[in-house]
Amino acid sequence: MPHQPLNPYTLNFYAAIGHARLSWDVNLRKTTAKVTGIWVYVKDNYTFTDKQGDRSQYLGHWSNDGVIVVPLDAVAAVSPYIPYVESSLTLPYIDESVALGNPVIKGNVYYPIHNSDFRRWAIKHQRGGDFVVYSDRRFIPVAPPVKVYL
Incomplete structure (x- = not known):
């Protein structure tokens, strides 16, 4: 075999x-x-590509000041508005912008970024490429x- x-x-x-x-x-x-x-x-x-027909992979929430990861279960664990039940299931990521601190201050608003978003940005700006990790x-x-x- x-x-x-x-x-x-x-x-x-x-x-x-x-x-x-x-x-x-x-x-x-x-x-x-x-x-x-x-x-x-x-x-x-990491090539920032997706399989045909699959949802584009979530890369985190990005701002000018950095990247954060916002899984729904982490938000639910600290939010009184979202019911949270501990389980082994992986819940979806929040697909909306998120503010850390005052949203008026530049860099405090983070936007969800997926492979497709990064590829579009890379083509538009002729920058970016594959990401090599050691x-x-x-x-x-x-x-x-x-x-x-x-």
Whole structure:
């Protein structure tokens, strides 16, 4: 049976030699490297595209001053006007503008942004593009060392 990914949102892991000991093999007349550690990290990119027929993915509420995420369940948890029942269900996001503080002050009003909004903005302004994200790197010791003939 061919290998099947766990889900369509797989991540790519990358590694770089973190520590190696170089030596000259007199018998083979070659340089060898004993790799004793590697650095591993995850690189992922976000293309801001949606599947045909699906609702455009919510990217948060944006203003000139930043980005916030406004899930309905978080609002319901602190609002006396929306009934809130704890459950494992994910509730929809609020698709209206939200003010943090005085709405007259620039940057206090956040607007819901979706993939389609970002793509339209990028085309109109000839700016933006895919978003590349890197994780923190992590050192992984390699034992026993891997011998590489150079």
